[in-house]
Amino acid sequence: xxxxxxxxxxxxxxxxxxxxxxxxxxxxxxxxxxxxxxxxxxxxxxxxxxxxxxxxxxxxxxxxxxxxxxxxxxxxxxxxxxxxxxxxxxxxxxxxxxxxxxxxxxxxxxxxxxxxxxxxxxxxxxxxxxxxxxxxxxxxxxxxxxxxxxxxxxxxxxxxxxxx
Amino acid sequence: xxxxxxxxxxxxxxxxxxxxxxxxxxxxxxxxxxxxxxxxxxxxxxxxxxxxxxxxxxxxxxxxxxxxxxxxxxxxxxxxxxxxxxxxxxxxxxxxxxxxxxxxxxxxxxxxxxxxxxxxxxxxxxxxxxxxxxxxxxxxxxxxxxxxxxxxxxxxxxxxxxxxxxxxxxxxxxxxxxxxxxxxxxxxxxxxxxxxxxxxxxxxxxxxxxxxxxxxxxxxxxxxxxxxxxxxxxxxxxxxxxxxxxxxxxxxxxxxxxxxxxxxxxxxxxxxxxxxxxxxxxxxxxxxxxxxxxxxxxxxxxxxxxxxxxxxxxxxxxxxxxxxxxxxxxxxxxxxxxxxxxxxxxxxxxxxxxxxxxxxxxxxxxxxxx
Numbered sequence: 048x049x050x051x052x053x054x055x056x057x058x059x060x061x062x063x064x065x066x067x068x069x070x071x072x073x074x075x076x077x078x079x080x081x082x083x084x085x086x087x088x089x090x091x092x093x094x095x096x097x098x099x100x101x102x103x104x105x106x107x108x109x110x111x112x113x114x115x116x117x118x119x120x121x122x123x124x125x126x127x128x129x130x131x132x133x134x135x136x137x138x139x140x141x142x143x144x145x146x147x148x149x150x151x152x153x154x155x156x157x158x159x160x161x162x163x164x165x166x167x168x169x170x171x172x173x174x175x176x177x178x179x180x181x182x183x184x185x186x187x188x189x190x191x192x193x194x195x196x197x198x199x200x201x202x203x204x205x206x207x208x209x210x211x
Numbered sequence: 212x213x214x215x216x217x218x219x220x221x222x223x224x225x226x227x228x229x230x231x232x233x234x235x236x237x238x239x240x241x242x243x244x245x246x247x248x249x250x251x252x253x254x255x256x257x258x259x260x261x262x263x264x265x266x267x268x269x270x271x272x273x274x275x276x277x278x279x280x281x282x283x284x285x286x287x288x289x290x291x292x293x294x295x296x297x298x299x300x301x302x303x304x305x306x307x308x309x310x311x312x313x314x315x316x317x318x319x320x321x322x323x324x325x326x327x328x329x330x331x332x333x334x335x336x337x338x339x340x341x342x343x344x345x346x347x348x349x350x351x352x353x354x355x356x357x358x359x360x361x362x363x364x365x366x367x368x369x370x371x372x373x374x375x376x377x378x379x380x381x382x383x384x385x386x387x388x389x390x391x392x393x394x395x396x397x398x399x400x401x402x403x404x405x406x407x408x409x410x411x412x413x414x415x416x417x418x419x420x421x422x423x424x425x426x427x428x429x430x431x432x433x434x435x436x437x438x439x440x441x442x443x444x445x446x447x448x449x450x451x452x453x454x455x456x457x458x459x460x461x462x463x464x465x466x467x468x469x470x471x472x473x474x475x476x477x478x479x480x481x482x483x484x485x486x487x488x489x490x491x492x493x494x495x496x497x498x499x500x501x502x503x504x505x506x507x508x509x510x511x512x513x514x515x516x517x518x519x520x521x522x523x524x525x526x527x528x529x530x531x532x533x534x535x536x537x538x539x540x541x542x543x544x545x546x547x548x549x550x551x552x553x554x555x556x557x558x559x560x561x562x563x564x565x566x567x568x569x570x571x572x573x574x575x576x577x578x579x580x581x
Binding site: 050054059062064068069 | 267270271272327328344345346347348349351352355356359362363366367369370373374377378389392393396410413414415417418422444445446447449450451453454508512
């Protein structure tokens with residue numbers, strides 16, 4: 048049975064050549080191939096991870112954007128409200144001031160009118176006094192033209208005076 | 212689709228070329244009696260077709276590489292014969308010098324006895340003197356060397372393209388072999404040995420897988436670089452199993468050895484005073500590579516024997532009557548094609564089985580204690 052009898056010569060050749068192939072392939076083929084495969088796998092998983100991270104980042108940024116817009120809207124509303132308030136305040140204040148001013152002006156006007164009136168009345172009084180004196184003078188002149196009449200008057204006056 | 216077509220073509224080729232060879236041999240027996248006189252070829256001399264010899268001739272190793280027989284002449288590639296004998300020292304000559312039973316400087320190929328079909332040293336009367344130390348480049352050695360160079364060439368060029376195309380997807384030969392490499396790394400090495408130690412063994416597993424696969428497939432191709440029955444040769448499978456054996460036991464750690472000599476979970480009286488379990492375990496260490504050796508050898512040889520057996524049917528019937536031979540041949544060829552296609556499947560399966568069993572043994576050797 049040659050078929051199942053190992054042959055020494057062939058065994059030697061097989062061991063030698065297979066050892067050489069094993070060495071050469073490990074050194075120059077398997078190591079670089081396996082290293083390249085590993086490297087590629089690592090880079091693929093790395094890129095997948097970074098893509099995932101980028102996606103998350105994007106989501107975060109988008110979320111942030113939304114928040115910022117919302118905040119901006121609120122801020123805007125606030126600002127508008129404030130501005131409205133300020134405007135109202137200013138108008139109110141102005142109105143108040145205007146009222147006070149108007150009152151003051153009216154008062155002053157009233158005072159000056161009063162003064163004028165008093166002055167005018169005084170003047171009229173003075174004129175009336177002067178006029179009445181004039182009139183009295185004239186009347187007296189007429190009445191006291193005759194002697195008798197002068198005497199009568201003096202008498203009357205003397206009568207009026209109480210001598211005590 | 213393309214692949215199946217290729218397989219069928221391959222099988223057809225295989226069938227046809229063996230057919231051509233054998234028909235030529237058969238013709239010789241009928242037409243040229245003077246040629247057959249000088250031939251000591253088994254089928255020529257016996258005149259009758261002997262399927263056993265026909266099959267074993269194709270399975271066995273040989274000193275020359277027989278290509279075909281044309282008009283009664285064997286056309287073979289002569290291979291160097293390297294011998295060392297005590298009387299003559301180192302001798303190197305071509306195998307063609309020993310063809311047809313010729314004797315060359317006291318060496319000839321034995322036809323019978325313990326060293327049938329091996330080179331023996333003879334004295335001047337043609338009597339057996341000794342079997343020289345024989346490291347001839349036989350048919351199988353040539354096929355081994357060829358596949359070694361082929362593998363080195365292919366995988367170094369693949370490694371080169373990995374270096375050149377760094378970070379790029381694989382292309383050409385690289386993309387053909389990458390799935391296999393990844394399969395061996397991930398599904399054989401990583402899953403059988405474990406995440407921690409697989410990297411140490413992966414290069415060896417890749418080498419044996421591709422060596423066995425290549426030689427299994429080359430064994431199915433009947434043309435020159437193929438046709439040698441390398442992985443169906445017990446010496447070759449023995450060498451491969453020896454590699455697995457030595458790697459397993461050299462890299463075996465404390466847990467591995469303690470499982471052999473002091474198997475945990477076994478009652479003490481099975482270990483002392485008669486070390487029954489250690490003995491069985493130690494025997495298992497030797498059985499494992501032995502089984503690897505026999506499995507590959509038997510599967511590949513059996514496949515070849517069946518293919519050639521179906522094929523021999525044509526000539527067995529042809530010997531009875533020519534018409535019967537012709538009638539049987541289509542059936543026989545169909546069976547042979549079927550077997551050849553099956554053999555392609557077996558080529559992959561056996562390479563896979565040898566590799567995964569080696570990986571499992573390495574996994575046992577490097578397993579950490581729990």
